[in-house]
Amino acid sequence: MPQYAAIIFASDVDPTKPEAADMMKDYAEFHDGAQAVIRGGAALYPTATATTVRVTGGKGGDIVTSDGPYAETKEALTGFYLIECADLDEAVKVAARIPGAWDGAIEVRPVVDFGQ
Secondary structure, three states: OOEEEEEEEEOOOOOOOHHHHHHHHHHHHHHHHHOOOEEEEEEOOOHHHOEEEEEEOOOOOEEEEEEOOOOOOOOEEEEEEEEEOOOHHHHHHHHOOOHHHHOOEEEEEEOOOOOO
16 A cells, blocks of 8 residues: 655644643544554654755765754644555545644655565
8 A cells, every 4th residue: 555754834833842732632633543544753843953964066075054944934844644545535634634734734745665
């Protein structure tokens, strides 16, 4: 069965802080209801903790890092789920139940199977 990455773009909040407790309850409810298709995933710390890495000059070039995310946006990449669904239609239905879809967006993208 194909797998899909459900990439969550939502408000940039720290899921470990007390003020995120209600949101985390919604995610726990989603997780409980979608256990049959969830194959993995993780929440991410806020973008302030991000480090962006680039290599100048291509392979073997100088490593350059900068604090913060790759792109500055209103909605941040806050986490993802790896889900296994029969097809894209089912994956979209699952993604619509992820709490981040209610005030942000979920990008659903097929995962390449390299046969491992």
